[in-house]
Structures are given as structure tokens and as C-alpha cells.
Amino acid sequence: MFEFVVGSPLNIVLILGAVLVAAALLIWVERRVLGFLNERLGPNRVGPWGIAQSLADVGKLITKEDWVPPFADKLPFIVAPIIVPVVMLLSFAVIPIAPGVGIMDLNIGLLWVLAMAGLGSYSAMLGGLASNNKFSLLGGLRAAGQMISYEVFMGISILGIVILSDSFNLREIVEAQHKHGWFVFPQFIGFIVFVIAGLAETKRWPFDLAEGESEIISGFNTEYSGMKFGLFFVGEYIGMLLLSALIPVLFFGGWYAPFGLELPNAIISGIFWMCAKTGCWIFFFILVRAALVRPRYDQLMNYGWLVMLPLSLLNLLVTGAVVLAQGN
């Protein structure tokens, strides 16, 4: 019960706790790093370096009135914010963190992540529709269009990896990278498409059209306040964490150390390198938020269907052809 085997209660508790704490901390980390990137300081008042800022934020959100607007469609309005964090946490179940550290060892791990991402788009859609507000509706529509179209190339872009590693199982994908080297190099186009599609999937900057505060107030969560808004908020950060953990697993060798910099214990080394790689990607996404501007909605759609889809299909085609030619 208390050993590091995939799916042991110890693992479940530790991973769930770590993900929730990390997601809460990310709220602070993002604001702080954004501050440094903008030559500001960011929140540094609560606790040492402002580290307790998230606690203060959560305290504020919990003590706010849990208000449902009288014109809203009650049931979907309440269900919508619950979907995001649940779905994102479920996706985390298949992320392999180190040998023996993980919650599920699914043979269809990659499909599981994609399926959960697909379910996640319901929350924005339902929230936008149920709010019964023009701006929410616009945000919900945008979220639906954006997430459903970018899911397509997100799926196709990682099929190249499935061909190379011969498996949908995330652990086997990591093992395959240990054998053949990181998949970024053979799958560079797939990698680019995956990062962009993943950004759009988490509705993070610069693809925050569903929220688009300068255009449609706050998009699909305009009418949300208190802990319902908090759930959307935390869900978004868990999504960012998930994406940042998925990219190393798929393209950067997962828990295996680069350049042979292994630590003595395999599990500790695995956890350390996984966290380090995830942290780098989190920083990159914050940097992207600080640097890039939001495209127009038609530009987003054009870019997706006219550039990303052909690119990912081409990548799939070439990968398949090369593997076929080599294999026989």
C-alpha cells in the first residue's frame, strides 16, 4: 500500500495533492514571473516573496457570495465550472511521473488525454450558454469553435509519436524515447503543432479568445463569481500544468535525465527531471503570455485549418512513410 507502484494509494494521494498545490501556486508564480518579465515585481506582499498570495486569493473566492444570476439556466450554470477541474485532474491520472509513480497505466493513455480534453470544452460551452448573456454566449461560441477545431490537429500531430513508439501508452512512449532519443527531433513539426494546439486547447494566451477581456468582458465566465469562477480559474491552471507535463512526456524523454545527468535513486531522479522539464514549459507558457498578442478570431480559424491541419497531416504522412520504408 505504501510503496511506489503505479496506482498505489500513496501515489494517488501524493499526485493529487501535488497537482492541486502546484495549480494553486501557479496562480502566484504566473503573476510573479509576468511581473518580472514586465519589469515589475508582481505580488510580493503576502508571506515571503508573496508565496501565500494564492491562499489569500482562495480565501477571497471562498468567502464571496455564491451567486447564480436569476436569468441563468440553473443546472448547466452550476455544472459547467465543475467539469474543467475534474476533467483536467482525470487526465493527470495517466501522466507518468517516474518509474512506478503514476495513477493509471492505461494502454490508451494518449487517447484518454485527448478524450478528456474534448470533454473539457463542454465546460466553456455550457457556461457560456447557461449564463444567458450576450458576451457569455459569444465567449462560449468562440470556445466551442476554437477547442473543437484545435483538438483535431492536436490529435493528428501526436499520431507521429504513436507510429514511432508503436503504442498509445504514455509510459511506453517514454521508454521508446529512452531507446531512440527524444521525439522532438524526428517529430519537430508535430511538436510545434502540438504546442500551439495545446495552448489553444487550454484557452491560454495568446489564444484566450474565449475570454478576450478587451473584447467580450470575460467571455464565457462573465456571469461567474466566487468559487464557481475559482473552479474555472483552477481548472485553467491545472490544464496548463497538464500541457506542460504532457509535452516532456511526449517529446522530451519524460522522466529520463538528459545528457546522462541521472540522480542516484531512479524514482527521485525521475520526479526531479519530470518536474524540471514541466517547470521549463510552464515558464515558456508564461513567457508566451507576456510576449505575444491575441489573434483575431478569423485569423485563428484560418491558421488552424489552413496551416496547422495540412502541416500535421503532412507530418503524419511522412512519418508513416519513413517508418514503413525502414521497418521492412
Add this chain to the structure above:
Amino acid sequence: MINFLCKQLYIIWSQLVTLWLVFTHIFKKADTVEYPDQMPYMFPRWRGRIILSRDPDGEERCVACNLCAVACPVDCIALQKTEDENGRWYPEFFRINFSRCIMCGFCEEACPTHAIQLTPDFEMAEYVRQDMVWEKEDMLISGTGKYHDYNFYKIAGKAIGGKGKGEARNELPPIDRRSLLP
């Protein structure tokens, strides 16, 4: 087609350059001044809290001419003129409603005696709205403010107790026009 590709590559390149430039800013020193811990340097000409100054002899400079109240665009100054036994004019009350004041400094420019002056102090928050109304006793300082030597009654031609006509600085005694007859 080639053109299109070149344009797309250029766009991607410009995005990468943007990312790099923003990244370099993480190593730069933050511009933030952490205000309550670290007081900013306030320039002497900053238009902040309004004071009433005294002349070098320690008398009130204000002569209650009402020019500041006229100049005030938000009508936040109220005062009433009165006179002492020497014939000096001074305000009976002088009241500024700082919840209306916009710190424009027009009153300072309008003042003929350098009495009303704006200072670099900007920390004027109050918990009770009524406390935003400042009386003369609250605003009158014991010093001369920005103009150390200026003394209106020593320069102006008005006769007051202890200073007759023609005794002001740079002033000649009044001429008896009848003595100029040919």
C-alpha cells in the same frame, strides 16, 4: 507561393524575436518603487497638500482677497475677510474641502501674496469624509514656504498700523501735488 512562404517565415521569425526580447527583460531591474516601505522622492514643485504660509515676521500672509476662491475650478475654497486693529486684512475663516480639490495649483498661481502654496505631501487619505475639510488652523504653517523673503505689507503701498504711506520698500513718499503748482 514563394512570397507567401517568405511572409509566413518572417512572421514566425518576428514572433520568436518578440519572445526573446521579452525574455531578456527578466534580467532587468524592476521599475517598481515599493511605496510605503520605500518613499519616493517628491519634487519640490509637486502639487500636493495645500498650506497657508506666514511672512518672515511671522504674520499671516493671506490678505483674504478671494482670488484663490475665484480661480478654483471646483469651488473648493471658502473664506471670509476681516481686519485687525492695524488695518491688516486677514481671513476670518479659510476652508478648503480636499474631497473636491483637484490639486490644480491655480490658487497658488492666483495668490498675490504667496500665501497659499502647494507642497509635495500627497498622503491625505482620511477615514471620515468630514475630515477632508481643512480649516485655517490645519493649514497655516509657521514658516514662509517656498518664498523666504517675501512680505506683502512691506512692499505694498497700503498703509497699516506701524507703516504709513510711502514707507514701503522701493516706495517714495507721496507727493503733495499742491506743492507742484508753478
